[in-house]
Ligand code: PMP
């Protein structure tokens with residue numbers, strides 16, 4: 001029998017698939033250096049765990065309200081004012097099973113068949129798959145040759161926009177490239193988009209991991225964007241709560257209402273004990289993580305220093321999130337066995353022979369790169385990078 005044509009076009013998420021593969025290898029007894037998945041190696045703060053335990057013991061194990069509990073939505077409204085200088089009301093907030101579900105529902109809510117969404121490369125793996133699943137068309141804005149070309153400009157948007165453009169996705173701090181769109185760059189993009197009839201999907205899930213530049217929300221810089229600004233955020237990264245699956249949307253009412261309707265027809269709600277714990281974490285804010293963000297920044301510096309000392313590789317300057325996007329094109333090109341763009345082939349070689357898992361650039365629309373997630377212990381980071389060096393030397 002014929003299956004869905006739309007869904008048949010999709011591949012499993014490469015970040016999730018590679019993480020599973022690395023975990024299988026580790027389960028078979030091998031020492032694996034897993035830099036594949038984007039998740040902090042820290043555990044959730046014990047105070048937050050306690051809130052969930054207490055709620056469970058108090059019997060709060062039933063369905064919660066679809067779209068989010070009043071306490072959760074209020075905490076998000078206050079957080080957006082406190083951290084982002086943004087004014088929202090509670091009926092503009094919707095909770096979801098991870099930012100991933102929020103994004104999926106958002107694309108379903110926004111897109112009609114053939115509508116185009118501008119997705120600047122390198123991009124997080126699930127945007128394009130979800131846009132296709134929702135009947136839309138991802139229009140990838142390619143990354144230029146020079147590393148600064150990873151930065152988006154109004155000219156780049158102008159070049160790829162058509163009359164079918166319905167939305168644009170911005171991710172800052174960026175996964176996989178680790179760059180941050182600076183205040184002046186964001187303002188320029190915002191001013192350009194002010195007169196466009198596009199939704200601006202702003203994925204700010206890495207906002208707390210901003211090291212060399214400050215994070216800004218585009219609608220706080222250009223208030224005229226507020227009626228088309230769709231903010232996506234979640235607890236996974238900034239609060240080390242990946243497994244809890246909490247994301248949220250702040251959006252004008254017609255959109256938030258539709259996303260909530262979709263939730264009533266799909267996941268229904270969040271487990272209430274999870275939502276209670278998340279509410280507490282949001283209220284406590286960035287300081288809940290204590291020195292953890294500093295630890296990540298130190299690891300970034302360790303990774304960047306090592307990579308910078310190699311002359312056949314380079315990287316997009318890492319400024320935020322917890323990724324370094326390593327350009328290995330020169331090293332691959334110098335090898336008889338590889339083309340400059342064959343990072344997928346090289347990443348398999350690296351995993352099989354050196355037990356180092358890094359996601360190849362093909363997954364993010366830019367072949368010839370490897371994404372390193374440095375949210376791992378320092379010793380593992382250094383040993384893993386040394387192994388990468390050995391693998392690059394081996395193919396010379
Ligand atoms: N956006 C980006 C840029 C991400 O890297 C991730 C990774 N998990 C997500 C959204 C989704 O996060 P989650 O579903 O865990 O909230």
Ligand code: GLU
Pocket residue numbers: 013015016036037038039100124125126175
């Ligand atoms: N967002 C993370 C990553 O890019 C987690 C895995 C996923 O959901 O893709 O690795």
